[in-house]
Amino acid sequence: MKEYIDTLTLEFEKSQNPEIALGQKAYMRDQFEYYGLKTTLRRVLQKPFLNKAYLPTKKELGTIVISLWSKPQRDYQYFGQELAYCYLKQTEPKDIELFEYMVQHKSWWDTVDFIATKLIGNYFKHYPDKRHAYVKRWLSSENIWLQRSALLFQLKYKEEIDTKLLRTTINSLLGTKEFFLNKAIGWVLREYSRTNPEWVEQFVQENTLSPLSKKEALRLLK
Numbered sequence: 073m074k075e076y077i078d079t080l081t082l083e084f085e086k087s088q089n090p091e092i093a094l095g096q097k098a099y100m101r102d103q104f105e106y107y108g109l110k111t112t113l114r115r116v117l118q119k120p121f122l123n124k125a126y127l128p129t130k131k132e133l134g135t136i137v138i139s140l141w142s143k144p145q146r147d148y149q150y151f152g153q154e155l156a157y158c159y160l161k162q163t164e165p166k167d168i169e170l171f172e173y174m175v176q177h178k179s180w181w182d183t184v185d186f187i188a189t190k191l192i193g194n195y196f197k198h199y200p201d202k203r204h205a206y207v208k209r210w211l212s213s214e215n216i217w218l219q220r221s222a223l224l225f226q227l228k229y230k231e232e233i234d235t236k237l238l239r240t241t242i243n244s245l246l247g248t249k250e251f252f253l254n255k256a257i258g259w260v261l262r263e264y265s266r267t268n269p270e271w272v273e274q275f276v277q278e279n280t281l282s283p284l285s286k287k288e289a290l291r292l293l294k
Contacts, residue, residue, distance in 0.1 A: 258288020
């Protein structure tokens with residue numbers, strides 16, 4: 073495992089670009105350090121490490137991801153979430169604990185949205201009986217990133233979306249002044265309007281959404 077991460081580090085360090093890194097850091101409000109790797113280059117560099125033939129065992133995933141999350145450069149968190157994505161077909165009940173950790177540490181929209189839609193979204197398709205308990209816990213947590221995840225995990229569900237749960241989740245957050253929550257409310261409604269525009273239109277009419285949420289929700293319907 074150490075060799076795996078150390079080799080990845082060598083590849084990232086060899087291609088670092090301090091000038092680009094400064095721009096990336098500024099874009100993320102100086103919250104994270106960067107190597108200055110543009111997404112296309114980073115994906116070229118990390119491709120061998122995500123090759124099925126060289127992937128670590130699923131048993132090692134949690135330890136590796138937590139190690140990557142401890143590193144200052146944001147590039148490691150991007151790699152870590154894409155590494156976790158490689159194991160979707162091996163989803164286990166305990167994986168939600170790792171995904172919660174990823175959401176709650178070094179939290180910002182650039183990782184949380186990937187984790188919520190691609191990792192947690194897949195998890196709850198495997199274990200739908202766990203949805204309500206976790207969503208309830210996240211909504212009462214006062215952690216905006218867990219709350220955003222409760223909104224966004226169904227983003228790509230289309231016809232499979234649980235509208236009752238979506239309604240309950242949104243209603244519990246109405247009145248919030250938090251930009252990232254109001255944006256997510258609008259986003260999930262806008263995405264669902266591609267599948268069921270009538271439901272979204274009616275929901276917007278029946279509920280007092282923030283101007284931002286309403287604008288985003290109706291964007292495709294005007």
